[in-house]
Amino acid sequence: MTSKKLLNSVEGCADDSLAGFVACNPDLQLLQGHRVALRSDLDSLKGRVALLSGGGSGHEPAHAGFIGKGMLTGVIAGSVFASPAVGSILAAIRAVDQAGTAGILLIVKNYTGDRLNFGFAMEQAKAEGIPVEMVIIGDDSAFTVLKKAGRRGLCGTILIHKVAGALAEEGVGLEEIAKRVNAIAKAMGTLGVSLSSCSVPGSKPTFELADDELELGLGIHGEAGVRRIKRAPVDQIVTLMLDHMTNTSNVSHVPVESGSSVILIVNNLGGLSFLELGIIAEATIRLLEDRGVQVARALVGTFMSALEMPGVSLTLMLVDEPMLKLIDADTTATAWPHLAKVPVTRRKRIRTAPREPSAVPEATAVGGVAPKQMMLVLERVCTTLTGLEKHLNALDRAAGDGDCGTTHSRAAKAILDWLKEDPALDSPAQVLSKLSVLLLERMGGSSGALYGLFLTAAAQPLKTKTDLPAWSAAMDAGLEAMMKYGKAEPGDRTMVDSLWAVKQELQAWKSTGASFLPVLTKAVENAEAAAMATKNMEAGAGRASYISSARLDQPDPGAVAIATIFRAILEVLQTQGA
Template identity: 60%
Template structure:
């Protein structure tokens, strides 16, 4: 396997360059001199409040530095790609917020050995210096029904903890109260991912291999092995498998929800999935959860915790409550937090009724023989268009985007569906008008610049 192409200046400096890019475009953030630490620019405002620090290996952008700002994290410590940050940088971040007058520090750490070790050592050093520090370890992975000795991995659900803890800190809650609420909230969260392709650390080959017709369920955000591989399937099918696995009553890692419960849903792009696919997955997830009788109070759709360029998606479900919803809805200026509407998803009307056309009087005595002629002509046209689909596509590839034949095949299928409906009028003007409406509705119009041909709808 070849080394993947990436837009970098250098492999060793990629994390520093990325942090500079974030800081340059985010006036509310600053970098701590000599360290890969991002802090709020208004650090003086945290005096008397609990400071929140998180972080981990880079490559999960916008996590974690994108969640630094009022209402979320006070700072984030970045390690090399997929590698925990050094103890010295974590200690430097703790000292910076303590010097600014923080009334205690909460470290929010994903459950990985390196992160727990380095943040834990930093916590011990800070406590020896007299700083009041606690560490909340987040493990929200639902992949393994019987968690291994290390426990559940920390993945996208950690972002929800950033939000909840940030709201509590802004409200002036003390350290132990925030720590307790965050710990209880973390137990209500579950996440599961699925990947269609691997990712690759800059300068290296892909972390694993998947056949072109395979996907992997339950893998980690660094490319760690999942729980099963399957053949490619539809969005509805894979989402059902994921949610069934996440809510399986026999699983020790399940999200403990039942019909009638309220939840927050996060549909997270693992890095390389197209927006089109992500929205399709989101639709599948909303329908699946509502089909189980769950009330979706809020839904987030986007890239929140990625795995470099991995083509995949994770679903996070959090069992919500009135208090947690208030904390979730609390204002934040963190650059990566999306503008989520503060209204329930379930129960909304999702379709605007179409304004009907002005109707024309129906034919009193349809001409059956004329309709039969129309059917015969249309059937021959459709048969010809369908047989020429690939030939027309090939011609279009030389001058356009290669979809001319597919576009006309869609038109042919739409006409056939119309024929099957039995609604063909015999009056010639009404016949042509109705046919044009069928094509305009079902057949995308190609641009003239494609150079092959315009659609029948023109």
């Protein structure tokens, strides 16, 4: 099945994309009649070496994102995943030469089409008397046996753009830059892994993977890799990648070993979330440091993509202090990240958290819920919520992101883990405060914050008394705090509806003096009825308020969860004869 993409036309997508990038960047210009982007200030390069690069489109922000002072002078773009035309390459060379530059270096990734077309243009330019040199970058570390075509050019190429650009800014000559770049390129390697393929506009995906498979050692044009591996935690995948990249029996390995200092690039191949990139970056830095490798600089983001491919590549380049000076040199290229000019390794990453204030002695459970009952109540609530996970998720999919059950189950597991530590449960106020912290830290989302607010406020009336009227006051305080900050009121189709039903019954109980268990039984029944009634309500708060009421034909999952919690509490107290 052909993938969907937002285009004007398949034929014009490369032109439209480059034109859009230039339209947003006043420092760039298009070369008329060609798919070429150049610095607007070419005249400022008079007497210095210019740098041209390029290749197929579909690798954005490469290549145009790396045009700027301190990096590339211009780029020549081909169609998606296709080498640029010889005529456009030659036109770019001529335009830059006419600005009075002191020679032109072509930085070309090692692909047959790019070698041929850039090489042909270079020979023609030299025949016209233009000083031009070309370096071919191959940083692929996938192949254990070197192919005749050599290593493919991958994300490591942008480091060459940066180093060569810094040398050109220093006024270094063309031949010297080419010589140094060729030496540097031998000290880096790149390896990619992907969850699935990408698809060229108008075409189907280039390969298929099973749900439990990943592709290792693939390029940046949707081509398959060198092997398929089973899906595994990120630590295992990164370990496999680093082992492959640095294995000395691999002819395309990068010579990184204990004591080495490297620059690391964690490059999004197009379809990974920033969440995943962060996980991969942390694992890679930690695992490199475990091997004794010093990470001098780390670049994390999208630098050289393969359209929408959901994968990542890791690039390692050996560096020393002179090399770091070139990497740290200023550039105006928009896709080059702002890097701190200090090593990643050996930097203190953890700040000690402030100590919590000393606890003030609080009332113990005299006349209220005893520690044993508290333990039983919490265990019953947690096991009930864990069993309700799928049902709450199903209810939440109609009005939210389908994770209400998961968040409640996560909270339940956090509480159960805490209970295994055999905590003191004789102070209800301290128990509610601890639960508040647990849910804020472990439950997450708006639910965690709302429960945290409720429990923090509910703990206050229980600091001095723990009798039944104090528990009723705790209910009032918790609900007031939740409504104040959550902005939900009864009738808004939220968990407040169930809580409000319990509150109303408890208020009536305080004035009648009836036995507590019958009152709680009635309160739970009212909470369950209130939860069911939410399916007929117009959502007035929360994520569901953005959804058409026609789609809301199930009860609110938060309200159902609250009613379930109180039902679990009631069942324990009934069993204990409270």
